[in-house]
Amino acid sequence: MSAFLEVKNLSVAFPTEDGIVQAVDSLSFSVEKGKTLGIVGESGSGKSVTSLAILGLQKGSKAQVSGEIWVDGNEIISSSESEVRKLRGKAMSMIFQDALAALHPYYTVGHQIAEAYLVHNKVSKKVAAARAVEMLDRVGIPEPHKRVNDYPHQFSGGMRQRAMIAMALSCNPSLLIADEPTTALDVTVQAQILELLRDLQKEFGTAIILITHDLGVVAEIADDILLMYAGKQIEFGTVRDVLQVPQHPYAWGLLTSIPRLTGDPNLALTAIQGAPPSLISVPSGCAFHPRCTYVENVGAACANIIPELLPVSEGKHHSVRCHMSANVREGIFANQVGPQL
Amino acid sequence: MLKYTLRRIVSGTLVLGIVSAIVFSIFYILPSDPARLACGKSCTPELVARIQVALELDQSLPVQYGRFIKGIFVGRTYLENTDAARECGAPCLGYSYQNDLPVTELLVDRLPATLSIAVGASILWLLIGLSSGILSALRRGTWIDRTSQGFALAAASLQIYFVGLVLQFIFVDKLAWLPMPGYTSPFDYPLDWAKQMVLPWVTLAFLLSAIYSRLTRSGMIETMGEDFVRTARAKGLSSRDINLKHVLRAAMTPIVTVFGLDLGSLLGGAVITEYVFNIPGLGKLSTEAVTNLDLPVVTGTVLFAAFFIITANIVVDLLYSALDPKVRLT
Amino acid sequence: MTSVNNPILSVQGLTKHFPGGRDGFFGKRDVVQAVDGVNFEVAAGEALGLVGESGCGKSTTGRLITRLLEPTAGTVTFEGQDISHFSNSQMRPIRTQLQMIFQDPYASLNPRHTVGTIVSTPFKINKITPEGGVKRRVQEILEIVGLNPEHYNRYPHEFSGGQRQRIGIARALALRPKLIVADEPVSALDVSIQAQIINLMKDLQKDFGLTFVFIAHDLAVVRHFAQRVAVMYLGNIVEIADRDTLYATPKHPYTKALLSAVPEADPDAIGARERIRLTGDVPNPINPPSGCRFRTRCWKAAEICATQPPALLQIGKTQVACHFPE
Numbered sequence: 001m002s003a004f005l006e007v008k009n010l011s012v013a014f015p016t017e018d019g020i021v022q023a024v025d026s027l028s029f030s031v032e033k034g035k036t037l038g039i040v041g042e043s044g045s046g047k048s049v050t051s052l053a054i055l056g057l058q059k060g061s062k063a064q065v066s067g068e069i070w071v072d073g074n075e076i077i078s079s080s081e082s083e084v085r086k087l088r089g090k091a092m093s094m095i096f097q098d099a100l101a102a103l104h105p106y107y108t109v110g111h112q113i114a115e116a117y118l119v120h121n122k123v124s125k126k127v128a129a130a131r132a133v134e135m136l137d138r139v140g141i142p143e144p145h146k147r148v149n150d151y152p153h154q155f156s157g158g159m160r161q162r163a164m165i166a167m168a169l170s171c172n173p174s175l176l177i178a179d180e181p182t183t184a185l186d187v188t189v190q191a192q193i194l195e196l197l198r199d200l201q202k203e204f205g206t207a208i209i210l211i212t213h214d215l216g217v218v219a220e221i222a223d224d225i226l227l228m229y230a231g232k233q234i235e236f237g238t239v240r241d242v243l244q245v246p247q248h249p250y251a252w253g254l255l256t257s258i259p260r261l262t263g264d265p266n267l268a269l270t271a272i273q274g275a276p277p278s279l280i281s282v283p284s285g286c287a288f289h290p291r292c293t294y295v296e297n298v299g300a301a302c303a304n305i306i307p308e309l310l311p312v313s314e315g316k317h318h319s320v321r322c323h324m325s326a327n328v329r330e331g332i333f334a335n336q337v338g339p340q341l
Numbered sequence: 342m343l344k345y346t347l348r349r350i351v352s353g354t355l356v357l358g359i360v361s362a363i364v365f366s367i368f369y370i371l372p373s374d375p376a377r378l379a380c381g382k383s384c385t386p387e388l389v390a391r392i393q394v395a396l397e398l399d400q401s402l403p404v405q406y407g408r409f410i411k412g413i414f415v416g417r418t419y420l421e422n423t424d425a426a427r428e429c430g431a432p433c434l435g436y437s438y439q440n441d442l443p444v445t446e447l448l449v450d451r452l453p454a455t456l457s458i459a460v461g462a463s464i465l466w467l468l469i470g471l472s473s474g475i476l477s478a479l480r481r482g483t484w485i486d487r488t489s490q491g492f493a494l495a496a497a498s499l500q501i502y503f504v505g506l507v508l509q510f511i512f513v514d515k516l517a518w519l520p521m522p523g524y525t526s527p528f529d530y531p532l533d534w535a536k537q538m539v540l541p542w543v544t545l546a547f548l549l550s551a552i553y554s555r556l557t558r559s560g561m562i563e564t565m566g567e568d569f570v571r572t573a574r575a576k577g578l579s580s581r582d583i584n585l586k587h588v589l590r591a592a593m594t595p596i597v598t599v600f601g602l603d604l605g606s607l608l609g610g611a612v613i614t615e616y617v618f619n620i621p622g623l624g625k626l627s628t629e630a631v632t633n634l635d636l637p638v639v640t641g642t643v644l645f646a647a648f649f650i651i652t653a654n655i656v657v658d659l660l661y662s663a664l665d666p667k668v669r670l671t
Numbered sequence: 672m673t674s675v676n677n678p679i680l681s682v683q684g685l686t687k688h689f690p691g692g693r694d695g696f697f698g699k700r701d702v703v704q705a706v707d708g709v710n711f712e713v714a715a716g717e718a719l720g721l722v723g724e725s726g727c728g729k730s731t732t733g734r735l736i737t738r739l740l741e742p743t744a745g746t747v748t749f750e751g752q753d754i755s756h757f758s759n760s761q762m763r764p765i766r767t768q769l770q771m772i773f774q775d776p777y778a779s780l781n782p783r784h785t786v787g788t789i790v791s792t793p794f795k796i797n798k799i800t801p802e803g804g805v806k807r808r809v810q811e812i813l814e815i816v817g818l819n820p821e822h823y824n825r826y827p828h829e830f831s832g833g834q835r836q837r838i839g840i841a842r843a844l845a846l847r848p849k850l851i852v853a854d855e856p857v858s859a860l861d862v863s864i865q866a867q868i869i870n871l872m873k874d875l876q877k878d879f880g881l882t883f884v885f886i887a888h889d890l891a892v893v894r895h896f897a898q899r900v901a902v903m904y905l906g907n908i909v910e911i912a913d914r915d916t917l918y919a920t921p922k923h924p925y926t927k928a929l930l931s932a933v934p935e936a937d938p939d940a941i942g943a944r945e946r947i948r949l950t951g952d953v954p955n956p957i958n959p960p961s962g963c964r965f966r967t968r969c970w971k972a973a974e975i976c977a978t979q980p981p982a983l984l985q986i987g988k989t990q991v992a993c994h995f996p997e
Contacts, residue, residue, distance in 0.1 A: 042861040055575055088577035101568035104587055105667055106594075116576045142951075151666040156952040157725070167576070186724035187888065188949045191932040195948065213862055216934030239938050257866035259891040261918060261933055262940070268873065269895060271866035275831045341937075 003030035003070075004174050004207045005054065005092075010067035010077075012049050012058065021279045023049040025231040026067070033174055034201065036208040038222030038239070040215065044276050046231040047211045051177045053077075054209075055094055056084035072174065090120040093168035097180035099160035103152040109136070109163045110148030117170045135166035139196060158189035162196065169200065177209045182217060194220050215258060219243055227251055230277050230287035233309060237318030244341070247312055247320035247329055249292045252337045263340075270340065286323065294332060298323040346659065353651045358410075360647045364640045365406050392438060395419040395427075409435070434644060435637035437630075444641035447626060454524040455622035458614060459607040461538055462545035467600065470550035474557025479584065481562060490558065493551035505544040505617040512540065522618035541614050549603065556599065560592035567591070594664045598657045605653020609646025678712035679882050680736065680850055684745035685709040687731050691957055701957045705731040707906035708745065710983065715849070718876060718883040720897030720914070722890055724929075726953050727903040729886045733854045736884060737771045738762050749850070767797055770843040774855035776835035780827040786813070786838055787823040793845040809845070816841045817871060833864035837871070844875065850882040857892060869895055890933050894918055902926050905956060905964040907980075912989035922989045922996040925965050963994065971995045 012024040024046040031037045041047040052058055053065055056076045069076040072091050076084055096102040103112060113135055114128035121128070129148070136144035139162040152160055161181060168176060178197065182190035198221050201208055210222055218225055218239065225242040227235040227250070235248040246252055253272035259265075274291040277283055283290050289302040301307075301323045309321040322329070376393040377384065400408075408417065412433035419427040419436050429436050429443040437444050473493070477486040496504075512519045520536055527534040564570065565588055573587045610624030619625070623642060630638035662668045686708055691701030706728040713719045721729045734740045736747055738754055746755045754765055773779040780789060790809045794800065801808040810820035816837040827835055836856060843851055853872065857865040873896065875881060887893050893900060894914060901911040902923065910923040921927045928947040949968045954960055960967050966976040975994050983992040 042863060057571065057574055085577050085579065088575055090577060094572075094575045096568060096572065098568060102572045104569040104573070104591065106590055106665060115578070119577045153667050158952050164572075186953070187890070187934075188724060188928060188932045189952065191934070191948065194934075214934065215862075215936035219936050219938045219940075220934045243936055243938060254863060255936060258862060258936060259866075259869070259889070259895040261891050261894060261930065261935060265894045265914065268870050269866035271870055272863040273867075275833055275864060276861060 004033045004072055005209075006030040006068075006070040007050075007054070008068040008070075010050065010053060010069060011065070012046070012053050013064045015062055015064070016280070019280050022231050022282065023063075023279060024053065027228075027231075027233050029226055029233070029236065031175070031207045031209060033207045034205045035224070036201065036210055036222045038218035038225045039209060039211045039228060040213065040218055040225055041228035042213050042276050044230065044279055045228040046279075047228050048179055050228075051094065051179050051209065051211055054177060055088055055092060056081070059084065086120075089116055089168075089173065090171045091173055092175040092177065093171070093173040094177040094179065095161070095164045095168045095181050097183050099157070099164045099184075100152055102164060103160070105152060108149050108151055109155065109167075113148075113163070113167045113170055116167045120171045131170060132166075135170050136163065138169075139163070139166045139200075140192075141166070157185050158192060161185060161189075161193055165193075165196065165200070169204070169206070172204060173206065175207045175209070177211070179211045180213070181210070183212070183214070190217070197221060215243065215254060230282050231279060232287060232306075232321065234288070234321045235319070236309070237312075241312075241318040245318075245333065246337070247318070247333075248288075248322050249294050249324075250288050252333070253291070256337060256340045286321075294324060297328050297332075342659075342662075346655070349655045349658065353655055356651055357644065357647055361410070361640075361644055362406060364643050365409060366402070368636055368640065388438065395436075434641040437635055437638045437641075439633060439635045440638075444637050447638060448623065448641055448645050451621055451623045451626045453526065454620050455608060455610055455615070455624060457524065457527070457534070457538055458541045458545065458611045458620065458622060459604060461542045462549070462611070462614075463600070463604050463607070465542050466546035466549040466553055469546060470553025471557050471596075473550070474554040475561060475584075475589065477554065477558040478561035478565070486558075489554065493554045496547050496551040497555075499547070501544060501548060501613045502617045504547050505540070505614060508540050508544060509618070522620060524620050524622070541611070541618050541620060544617070545607075545611060545614050553596065553600075556596055557592065560596060561588055564588045564592040594661065597664065598661050601653050601657035601660060602650075605650045605657075606646070608649040608653075610642065676714070679715040679750060680713040680884070681748040682712070682732075682736065682745070683710050683748070685732065685735055685742055685747065686744040687728075687735055687740060688743045703956050704906050704959060705956060706735065707959075709903075709906075709908050711901055711908060711911060713850070713882055713884060715882055716876075716880050717899060718885055718897045720893035720900040721884060721886045721903060722888065722893050722900060722929075723903035724888055724953060726905065726956055728906040728956075729888075729903050730854055732903070733771065733852045733884065733886045737769055737852050738765075739771070763797065767793070767799075767846040768849045770846075770848040770851050772836075772839050772843050772851060772853040772856050775859050776832050776839060777827075777859070779839055780835055782827055785824050785826055786818075786830075789827075789838060790841045790845055793842065797846065799846065809841075812841045812844055815875070816844070817867075831864075832860050833867060836860060836868055840868075840871065840875070844879070847879065848881070850884070852884045852886065854886045855888070856885075858887065858889065865892070872896065890918075890930060902929065905953065905959050907964060907992060908983060908990075909965065909993065910989060910991045911983070912991075916988045920989075920997070922986060922991040923965075923993050924969050924971055924995075924997070927997060928968075963992075 007030065008028050010024055010027040011022070014021045014023060027050060029037065039047045039050065054069055054071070054076065056079070058065055059081045065077055067077060071087060074087060103109065110129060110132040113132035114125065117128045117131045133144045133148050136148055141147055141159055141162055155163060182193050185193065194217065197208060200206065210218065212218055222239050225237060225239050226233055227242065227248065229250055235242055235246065235251055242251060243255065246255055253270070256270040257272055259269060272291055277287060285301065285303045285305050286307050289295055292302065295302045305323070307321045307323045309319050312318045312320055313326060376389050411417070412429060414431060416431035417429045417433045419429060427436055432445055434444040434448070437447060440447060473489045477489050480486050509522070513521055519539055522540045523537045525533045525537060570583060570587055573583045610622060610627050612624035612628060615622040615624035616628055623645065626638065627642035630642060685706055687706040689703040689705055691703050709732060711719070721732060723729045731740065735742050738747070738757060742755050746753055748754070749765060749769055752765070754762065757765065787806065787809055790812060791805045794805045806823070810823060813820045813822070818834060818837050818841065827838065830838065856872070857868050860868060869892065872883070876883060885893060885896050897914055899911065899913050900917045901908050902925065903909065904925050910917065910921065910926050917926065918930065921930055928949050931945055931947040951968055954964070954967055962978050962980050963976040966972040969976070973994070981992045981994050983990050986996055
């Protein structure tokens, strides 16, 4: 299956008063139809900026975007705004974290879904309205013919997010980007929404990019994980690879520091010291080195040379950006990290 | 909605009642003789005596107020059964002895001029203010934006009477493109009416379009940063649709309500404009009444203006809830 | 129902109703039943976790305990004193012993005050001068929470989220309180920082013998901090048990569903767990369901659930409010 989305060396920089903020640096990845890629990172990692770049939403702003983004045979970065507009909502859609802020407060939900449909389909308003009801039904909203005339603030958080999904899928896009879709929701509602996304993907074969900071969410529905730190991709692999045999010290830190429902709760969580860097002054060399406890295994390179993204071993799908040799990493993982997971 | 409207009308009427009581009482709390005050500047002792009887000043204050209120509903006859009897039909807002006319008649006579100024100017300032504000917001940071906002700032810093007099000097005195401003009924001579109104309209619109331009611009810019605009872009909507249907629609709500309030207060009299151009409207009437100490007219104009403002407030609140579904009227 | 001897905090029948909108001209005023008849106790030195989803009333309970709100009914007893209706001036000496940490480290610090001012305000308000002076003591506290004492004169915006939360903790610690109510102290922080703050709070608890009421929606976080856990749903407590019992053998269907919904960062764990999917959304607290409030989403709901609200009863090591506990 050829990739529906292919990103090659994407870089996004923002000129600010304090200097250039390199939000994304040479990012490359691809997503196939029917598959889910989880882009994981904390604040400042560049994950949201990436998603906006894929939709070309930074065109016309001060952002400096370079590289190539191929969506269904169309290159986004070099295309004009009007060319990309044809793809937005049709070939690729996006849903956002705060559904209440992301929906227009003055128009009914039905109107907004119909609007999304009418942008790309020359049909009558009646047909579009019917489509809106159909979509609300598909995403599991009860009494859709009634709720279609409600305003966003009249929906509960979970229902609102479903409505946004309905709107995003109204034109059957092949790629859905979900930016922290469940972060603002209760955990029981989050489970419902993730299940809905999984079901819809099975039904329509949509490629999904799920952006999140929550490793549990990624484990639930992603096939692959792309871990980002300070604008760079630092680890990539299947969900099993990255969560069960992680290679990057940052991934180790994350996985050993998150509280879980299993394991000994009396043990102190192994926190990562320090804080995610400000993108205006990204540390030299490996951006993670000030917080990394394994620098001594490598030496001066960590602070001076940016490591390459390399496969963990010959030909493997799993890659990591770290100076430590594979042997050293394996050793550390086996002795220190693995037992904690 | 209906219950809300009724409740607001009831409370609005109460407020009007309170305003009328206050204005009425001031008449009598002032140290001078009320009859003398009602008489006004050009007065004779005989007239004062007559007024004293007419106003029934021997009655207690609440009784007099009661008569006044009653007069509003059923009319009133001053100095009944004398040869100086004056009829004051309902709604009777008092009697102006200086003009020898019921106040209501005076108000009704002056209303069309004020209406013409207010409505005409408001359409003008809305058109100019909105379009320049929208243009500035869309072309933010460019020379278009800077010039139009600079203009707006300059216009806002000029006083109405200054603008009015300068414009009159240029267009009436020097260029003679326009006749002297005044008032002719549009039903009689529509063209003359329009020509005479141009300067008052432009003068008023000068200042207010500046204000509305800034309001629109900042409202649009703020709304453009909202999440739902990003969603609209992500849906593939064209810039035009986004700016009109999403941005403007959301940004307009506070502007519409401000407009309602501005219009409401203007209807009580565009005081400075009318004075500068000598137009026989409510504003001029009220300033003349104050200058001449014709207190019945002052009472009338105050009540009239209060009525418009209260009504405007109610309409604006209703409008706001119609525009913004999140606002539930309770 | 006293499961705790000499509790430092005792809450009985705690209720808070908020007035909502009015229905029509003369209609009844809506009442938001945010907290309805909540009972629990906290022993000195322990950490009680209060978990639940949005609208369950846990934050309101936290504010009632610290008397930022006044209860509509019921009592809050702190160190033997009934503080339920104390006035502000009566609360002032109590507040030296009873403090709160808030969720949003960006909003809960006054941006115009320096760190030094923020942490020294408790001393000023209570007119307490510690040995060595206020500034010295403040710098000591800053160090205890892991901040640089030299940053005494910096402003909140110069700090990261995690550091700001430490400032909030320092402020709460200033007068050496006995009980701290922490309302979602780590929810707004980055994942890699959360562990730091949780560890810090655990160390402080040990070093200073603090008692905590830890309010959170994240069950995994609570598990690493609390010794006992109370689960809330729509204004009621539905289950209280010690940590291990609750997580291993939850008795209330809601607790079970809640635990099964927590995503685990291990793809293999997903298949292993029993998945319980709740349908629908949390009902409106203005019109909570009759009887047991959870019945509209409960797979076990029977007739009695609609007519009789279940009482919080002791079953083994757990107190649970359900007609058909697991």
